[in-house]
Amino acid sequence: MNTIGHLINGQLVTTSQRMQDVYNPATGEVSKQVALAPKETVEDAIAAAQAAFPAWRDTPPLKRARVMFRFKELLEQNSDKICQMIGEEHGKICHDAAGELQRGIENVEYACGAPELLKGEFSKNVGPNIDSWSEFQPLGVVAGITPFNFPAMVPMWMFPLAIVCGNTFILKPSERDPSSTLYIAQLLQEAGLPEGVLNVVNGDKEAVDVLLTDDRIKAVSFVGSTPIAEYIYATASANGKRCQALGGAKNHAIVMPDADMDNAVNQLLGAAFGSSGERCMALSVAVAVGEEAADALVAKMQTAMKNLTVGEYSDKTNDFGPVITRDHQQKVVGYINSAEADGAKVVVDGREPNISGYENGFFVGATLIDGVTAEMQSYKEEIFGPVLQVVRVNTMEEAMQLINDHEYGNGTCIFTRDGEAARYFSNHIQVGMVGINVPLPVPVAYHSFGGWKRSLFGDLHAYGPDGVRFYTKRKTITQRWPSSGVREGVSFAFPS
Numbered sequence: 001m002n003t004i005g006h007l008i009n010g011q012l013v014t015t016s017q018r019m020q021d022v023y024n025p026a027t028g029e030v031s032k033q034v035a036l037a038p039k040e041t042v043e044d045a046i047a048a049a050q051a052a053f054p055a056w057r058d059t060p061p062l063k064r065a066r067v068m069f070r071f072k073e074l075l076e077q078n079s080d081k082i083c084q085m086i087g088e089e090h091g092k093i094c095h096d097a098a099g100e101l102q103r104g105i106e107n108v109e110y111a112c113g114a115p116e117l118l119k120g121e122f123s124k125n126v127g128p129n130i131d132s133w134s135e136f137q138p139l140g141v142v143a144g145i146t147p148f149n150f151p152a153m154v155p156m157w158m159f160p161l162a163i164v165c166g167n168t169f170i171l172k173p174s175e176r177d178p179s180s181t182l183y184i185a186q187l188l189q190e191a192g193l194p195e196g197v198l199n200v201v202n203g204d205k206e207a208v209d210v211l212l213t214d215d216r217i218k219a220v221s222f223v224g225s226t227p228i229a230e231y232i233y234a235t236a237s238a239n240g241k242r243c244q245a246l247g248g249a250k251n252h253a254i255v256m257p258d259a260d261m262d263n264a265v266n267q268l269l270g271a272a273f274g275s276s277g278e279r280c281m282a283l284s285v286a287v288a289v290g291e292e293a294a295d296a297l298v299a300k301m302q303t304a305m306k307n308l309t310v311g312e313y314s315d316k317t318n319d320f321g322p323v324i325t326r327d328h329q330q331k332v333v334g335y336i337n338s339a340e341a342d343g344a345k346v347v348v349d350g351r352e353p354n355i356s357g358y359e360n361g362f363f364v365g366a367t368l369i370d371g372v373t374a375e376m377q378s379y380k381e382e383i384f385g386p387v388l389q390v391v392r393v394n395t396m397e398e399a400m401q402l403i404n405d406h407e408y409g410n411g412t413c414i415f416t417r418d419g420e421a422a423r424y425f426s427n428h429i430q431v432g433m434v435g436i437n438v439p440l441p442v443p444v445a446y447h448s449f450g451g452w453k454r455s456l457f458g459d460l461h462a463y464g465p466d467g468v469r470f471y472t473k474r475k476t477i478t479q480r481w482p483s484s485g486v487r488e489g490v491s492f493a494f495p496s
Contacts, residue, residue, distance in 0.1 A: 004034040004178050006041060006202055007185050009048035010195030015041055020175055020204070025091035025322040026312035028360035032089075034175050037203035042170075042210040045199040049141040049168035050216050052196030057138050057166045061114040064164045068112045070191035071160070075105050078187060082180050086151055087313025089177035091321035091362070094313055096275050097152075104156035106445040107463050114164035117468050127495070130480045136472035138166030139218040139242070143211040145232065147224045148174035148324050149278040149384075151181045157449070157463045158221050159188075159198055162471040167218075170211060171200045176324055178202050212236045219470065221462065222246065223280070225382070226408070226454050233457035244458035244470055246450060248382040249410030252285045252391075253439060254399045254425070257293045259415035263437070265300045267415070271439035272388040273308060273366045276320045280455075281411045281433070281440050284383055285372070287391045287399040294392045298347060298370050301388070305348045308366045310386075311355055322362040323385055329362040332385030336367055339378035339389065344371045350386060374402060382408070396421060404430040410451030413439050432456065 004022065005014030016035035024031045037045075056064075075082070083097035092100070122133040144158035151173060159169045173181035185200045201207055211217055212235040219242035222232040226247030236243035253271070255264050271283040288294035311318035323329050333351050340346050350365025364385050372379050372389040379389060393399050403412055413435030414425045422436045432451035435441030443449050443464065450461030460466040482488065 001030070002032045004032055004182060004202060006035065006037055006045065007182060007189075007198070007200040008041070008045045009052075009199065010189060013041070022089055022176065022178070023325065023362075024088055025324055025362040026358050028326065028362060032179070034178050034202050036175065037201040037207045039206060039210050042201050042203065042207050043214070045170050045201050046141060046210075046214055046216050048196040049170055049199055052194060053138075053140055053168045056163075056168055056194060056197050059166070061118050061164065061166075064166070065112050065114040067188070067192045068108055068114075068160055068164055071188045071193075072105060072108045072112065074187040074191055075101070075108065075184070082152060082183065084314075085180035085183060086177070087321070089179055090148065090151060090324065091313055092275055093316070093318050093321050095316055096320070097313070100150055100153045103442070103445075104153040107153075107156045108160045110445040110464065111160035111164045118165065118472070126478070127480075129482070130478060132476065132478045134474050134476045136165070136468065137475050139471060139473060140167060141170065141216050142167045142219040142471060143170040143172065143217050143221070145172045145208055145211065145220065145222045145224070146174060146181070148176040149275065149280070151177045152184060154223050155181050155184070157223075157467070161463060161467045163193070163197060165468060165471040167471055168197045169199070170217070171198065172203060172207055172211060173200065175202050175204060208232075209235075212241070213239050215239075217241060219243065220245075221470070223462070229457050230454075242470065244450075244460055244462065245456070246280070246462060247455050247457065248408055249280045249282075249451065249455055250285065250380075250382055250406055250408045251281060251283050251411045252287050252399075252403045252406075253283045253412070254396065254403075254414040254416075255286055255288045255293055255297055256396065256414065256416040256418065256421060257290045258417045259293070260417065261293075261296050261300060264415040265297065265304050267437075267439040268301065268388065269304055269308070273320050273386045276310075276323050276364065277386040278323060278384055279440075281442055282384075283413070283439055284387065285379065285389050285391060287393055287402060289393055289396055289399055291392065294390065298368070298390055301368055302347050305366050305368060310350075310353055310363055310365055312358055312361070320366075320386060323364055324362065326362055328384070329364055332364050332383060332387065335378045335381070335383045335385070336369065336387060339369050339372060339376055342376045342378070344369050344373075344376065344378070344389070374405070396425070400425065400429055407454045408451065409453035410455035411435070411441055413437070413441060432461075
């Protein structure tokens with residue numbers, strides 16, 4: 001059976017005594033095994049990154065950017081292979097995997113602008129013959145810990161930008177679907193990245209804790225669930241590291257009475273069920289304002305969902321695939337059971353989908369639940385599956401209060417034709433990423449991604465301008481060259 005190891009100092013390494021199975025979630029069968037790095041292996045990766053840092057730090061930003069340009073070309077040339085790896089281990093349908101990869105490539109494109117991004121600021125004659133400027137210098141060895149749901153895109157939120165800023169990088173991807181992430185790292189090395197600048201260690205909590213506590217790691221970036229994000233942030237911060245930890249979500253869509261209902265339904269279908277709902281930006285709650293709008297939404301959703309197909313990754317006619325593991329499948333079904341037990345109505349039931357030829361796969365069908373209230377467990381917690389819940393309210397103010405009261409504040413949107421309502425919503429909603437008739441308001445690569453409240457721990461968002469600030473530290477230099485032959489007196493006053 002194929003074993004997936006680590007990339008350390010440019011070499012593929014498999015030294016672990018501990019292995020974990022990697023499944024094909026469409027079949028439910030073990031397809032590979034991944035080595036789980038012990039403390040010593042992670043320390044080897046950190047040592048390699050530390051040794052590579054001085055030379056890479058002093059490499060001109062333009063030369064670093066040229067590596068990224070070549071990397072982008074290799075990603076595009078090998079896109080089919082990468083998408084196949086994602087599909088085989090994550091279950092994501094091929095067209096969805098291609099979209100994920102494209103959004104990752106866009107972050108590489110942004111990183112190609114390193115010479116512009118790192119220019120700094122300059123002021124001449126801030127005082128008599130005194131010039132002052134600021135520079136953005138790299139931190140050193142930095143680390144990224146990434147989730148299973150975007151094995152290509154989320155790592156590329158991190159390491160391309162960190163690397164062009166002059167840092168060296170340790171990546172700890174999800175051990176559930178590691179192949180595409182490791183292959184992408186090898187492509188970056190093929191693009192000309194020096195050995196040791198990017199290292200990949202596969203592992204579990206043992207590997208993570210080394211990254212959080214080792215003094216040589218200067219910053220940690222994380223994407224995952226809120227309980228783990230909170231642990232990552234607290235532990236990294238306690239060990240003196242800069243940290244950004246992106247957590248969970250419960251994303252609401254307000255459907256106003258004046259909304260284009262057919263358009264809202266089409267947008268909700270993709271946003272709720274795409275990637276089996278395993279997105280931190282998935283719309284999992286539709287808040288319908290008024291009984292008439294709610295009845296229309298539920299009826300149209302019920303009709304439209306009859307045409308959705310769930311299946312394995314290579315069939316382009318499928319809309320979405322399985323969830324990542326058997327345990328997660330049972331967890332999602334448990335939330336559906338919980339909502340029903342609490343009095344909600346399961347309008348479209350995806351608990352027992354019949355997928356011919358894939359009866360042992362980890363599938364959950366598209367599910368629609370009406371009559372959900374804020375007191376229900378299924379409303380409070382992140383389901384992370386193909387489940388859309390409908391909450392009925394009387395006013396827009398009630399809808400907004402629901403969203404503002406929730407512990408998560410990642411993404412939200414409103415469907416309306418009313419510009420005044422949309423403007424009020426975007427100004428007053430307590431959420432980090434907002435869409436107006438846009439169901440998945442994921443910022444493009446030259447903006448930054450991040451939520452509010454318990455969806456983000458740390459001050460800086462991911463990628464974009466905030467990413468540059470996260471992976472650099474500002475240094476300000478003030479310089480004066482006195483005229484020759486001029487003797488100046490001593491001054492004890494504060495300089496002005």
